[in-house]
Amino acid sequence: MPRLAVWKFASCDGCQLTFLDCEDELLSVAARVEIAYFLEASSVLGPGPYDLSLVEGSITTPEDLERIRHVRRVSKRLVTIGACATAGGIQALRDFADVKEFAAVVYARPDYIATLDRSTPIAAHVPVDFELRGCPPDKHQLLEVISAFLAGRRPVVPAHSVCVECKARGNACVMVAHGTPCLGPVTQAGCGALCPTFNRGCYGCFGPMESPNHASLNHWMRGLGMSTPELVRIYRTYHATAEPFRRAAEDAQEFEEGEE
Amino acid sequence: MGLSSLLSARRPPYCEREGRTGEGDAVDAVVIETLEPLVAELRAGGYAVVGPVVRERVIRFEEIASADRLARGWTDVQEPGRYRLTEGAGEMIFSFAASPDSAKAYTQPPRQTLFRMRGEQIEEAEEDAPRVALLGLRACDLAAIAVQDRVFLGGRHPDPAYLRRRRALLLIAVNCAVPGGTCFCVSMHTGPRATTGFDLALTELAAPHRFVVETGSERGERIAAALPHRPASAEDLAASAEVSRNAAEHMGRHVETEGIQERLSAHDSPRWAQVGARCLTCTNCTMVCPTCFCSTVEDATSFTDGTAERIERWDSCFTLDFSEVNGTPVRGSNAGRYRQWLTHKFSTWIDQFGMSGCVGCGRCITWCPVGIDVTEELANLP
Numbered sequence: 102m103p104r105l106a107v108w109k110f111a112s113c114d115g116c117q118l119t120f121l122d123c124e125d126e127l128l129s130v131a132a133r134v135e136i137a138y139f140l141e142a143s144s145v146l147g148p149g150p151y152d153l154s155l156v157e158g159s160i161t162t163p164e165d166l167e168r169i170r171h172v173r174r175v176s177k178r179l180v181t182i183g184a185c186a187t188a189g190g191i192q193a194l195r196d197f198a199d200v201k202e203f204a205a206v207v208y209a210r211p212d213y214i215a216t217l218d219r220s221t222p223i224a225a226h227v228p229v230d231f232e233l234r235g236c237p238p239d240k241h242q243l244l245e246v247i248s249a250f251l252a253g254r255r256p257v258v259p260a261h262s263v264c265v266e267c268k269a270r271g272n273a274c275v276m277v278a279h280g281t282p283c284l285g286p287v288t289q290a291g292c293g294a295l296c297p298t299f300n301r302g303c304y305g306c307f308g309p310m311e312s313p314n315h316a317s318l319n320h321w322m323r324g325l326g327m328s329t330p331e332l333v334r335i336y337r338t339y340h341a342t343a344e345p346f347r348r349a350a351e352d353a354q355e356f357e358e359g360e361e
Numbered sequence: 362m363g364l365s366s367l368l369s370a371r372r373p374p375y376c377e378r379e380g381r382t383g384e385g386d387a388v389d390a391v392v393i394e395t396l397e398p399l400v401a402e403l404r405a406g407g408y409a410v411v412g413p414v415v416r417e418r419v420i421r422f423e424e425i426a427s428a429d430r431l432a433r434g435w436t437d438v439q440e441p442g443r444y445r446l447t448e449g450a451g452e453m454i455f456s457f458a459a460s461p462d463s464a465k466a467y468t469q470p471p472r473q474t475l476f477r478m479r480g481e482q483i484e485e486a487e488e489d490a491p492r493v494a495l496l497g498l499r500a501c502d503l504a505a506i507a508v509q510d511r512v513f514l515g516g517r518h519p520d521p522a523y524l525r526r527r528r529a530l531l532l533i534a535v536n537c538a539v540p541g542g543t544c545f546c547v548s549m550h551t552g553p554r555a556t557t558g559f560d561l562a563l564t565e566l567a568a569p570h571r572f573v574v575e576t577g578s579e580r581g582e583r584i585a586a587a588l589p590h591r592p593a594s595a596e597d598l599a600a601s602a603e604v605s606r607n608a609a610e611h612m613g614r615h616v617e618t619e620g621i622q623e624r625l626s627a628h629d630s631p632r633w634a635q636v637g638a639r640c641l642t643c644t645n646c647t648m649v650c651p652t653c654f655c656s657t658v659e660d661a662t663s664f665t666d667g668t669a670e671r672i673e674r675w676d677s678c679f680t681l682d683f684s685e686v687n688g689t690p691v692r693g694s695n696a697g698r699y700r701q702w703l704t705h706k707f708s709t710w711i712d713q714f715g716m717s718g719c720v721g722c723g724r725c726i727t728w729c730p731v732g733i734d735v736t737e738e739l740a741n742l743p
Binding site for chain 2: 125126129130133244245247248249251252254257259260261262264265268269270271273274276277278279280283285286287300311312314316317318320321
């Protein structure tokens with residue numbers, strides 16, 4: 102039976118919880134794979150090597166740097182799950198500031214804190230076989246990735262926009278109908294268009310889609326009344342350092358300077 | 362029912378639009394005072410009645426149990442990238458233009474299972490095609506159904522699932538009184554008056570509030586006969602014709618169709634790069650388009666019951682997967698994808714199917730999140 106491991110780096114554990122939330126399917130998964138190492142669920146420490154490793158979280162400490170290399174060594178296939186492991190996560194906001202200042206504000210003894218200047222995705226350090234997006238990932242996509250791995254096929258995880266799912270779900274566009282700013286057109290699908298279904302704009306939890314056009318979207322959203330700080334803020338969340346979203350925020354700032 | 366028996370059917374439903382309809386068909390027209398008996402008659406006949414209602418400040422097509430649910434008193438403002446509903450149409454029920462919903466969700470569902478595999482066994486997914494009466498379709502919607510009929514049924518390999526769904530539909534058109542700001546059906550010769558392709562066609566008239574009913578099929582005649590009605594007077598018919606004449610004069614947009622194929626052959630026009638810079642490649646235009654029919658298949662394996670299934674779902678020429686060949690998309694640029702869509706819709710569709718792929722409903726203009734206007738793009742080609 103294939104052996105599965107689940108690893109945690111800098112993260113909130115939400116992606117691992119998504120796996121545990123697969124309540125109806127979890128026993129079926131456990132019948133097909135041996136869940137050998139999964140500290141969120143069990144204190145049993147099954148030794149490696151593992152056929153499939155799911156990795157949550159980003160690399161933020163010197164110790165992480167060592168540990169991810171170990172994980173790669175003991176894993177036949179390595180799949181990152183979620184925004185932190187795939188793009189650095191919300192904690193990558195440190196990249197836009199001085200992490201030592203944060204530590205000084207938060208901790209009584211900041212000298213106890215060993216942390217890196219940057220929060221980086223797993224793929225910046227070791228080869229990754231597949232990156233599953235989302236903050237957190239969608240449970241159906243997570244099961245699809247595991248299922249595809251077991252069947253030896255390519256996972257069906259399209260990189261197109263949220264709009265594809267949104268319209269297939271029968272929603273009317275919230276930006277057109279209500280003037281609600283929405284990142285759906287530049288964000289990768291996978292969530293099932295959760296927020297637009299409840300009349301909210303997309304927050305971009307699944308990161309940049311395959312061909313994001315932030316310049317055109319930003320132009321339109323300014324027309325809907327969004328200011329430069331608001332535009333910067335909507336891109337600087339879970340995928341702040343994913344290249345297209347980093348550029349989207351920077352371009353919004355430069356646009357402001359150009360106006361002045 | 363197998364494919365062969367479906368195909369040998371005497372009269373496929375897409376042929377029902379032949380003959381005896383339209384303005385000249387005065388003898389068949391009757392007048393009804395309200396829509397409640399119609400809804401009741403359809404429901405009694407086993408149809409789910411789907412009509413325009415207001416949901417989340419948008420006209421949507423949903424199943425209704427009573428005519429009271431219909432979007433009475435609402436009108437819409439449509440412009441590129443913007444849709445707003447306002448009150449003020451009084452007792453009138455159909456004083457709005459195209460909704461984001463067309464008949465497409467019923468003729469071609471966004472997602473459907475084609476077959477399942479259990480071990481080596483293949484289980485065909487014989488889907489149900491429940492009877493649905495679509496109430497409030499516009500002339501452009503009927504034209505779009507005719508386009509889809511040509512695509513799915515008119516070739517050498519008719520789609521039996523489409524035919525099953527299509528046959529289960531009863532089409533009740535409403536003649537447009539108030540075209541939207543993005544409408545251009547007159548340019549595409551598809552409206553504003555429904556002349557063909559319906560079972561029943563209504564024209565809503567004011568003072569007194571009433572509906573002129575025309576029939577377009579035997580089914581429609583039977584239903585109309587069962588309703589409390591009176592024959593339409595010359596005055597009713599004149600008022601009905603005036604509604605369409607007035608609507609035709611108030612089109613929000615225009616497309617010059619003369620020489621359109623030549624103009625769209627300008628593949629090197631700088632205009633493509635300009636529109637490519639605006640295009641989000643989000644797919645909204647193709648999703649709301651009532652004729653865009655492209656789909657893809659996904660295979661899924663299930664943990665719980667050990668089955669595998671093949672699913673067909675809406676796809677779009679704006680995704681990169683759509684043109685992927687040997688791991689690389691053929692149309693990588695936004696401009697290339699936009700050009701592909703516009704060129705197919707207005708030009709190569711004619712080569713392929715003998716008719717235009719555009720019916721002038723304006724949905725792609727209204728529902729483009731950044732307001733790209735096909736009529737403007739076409740006008741600006743050389």
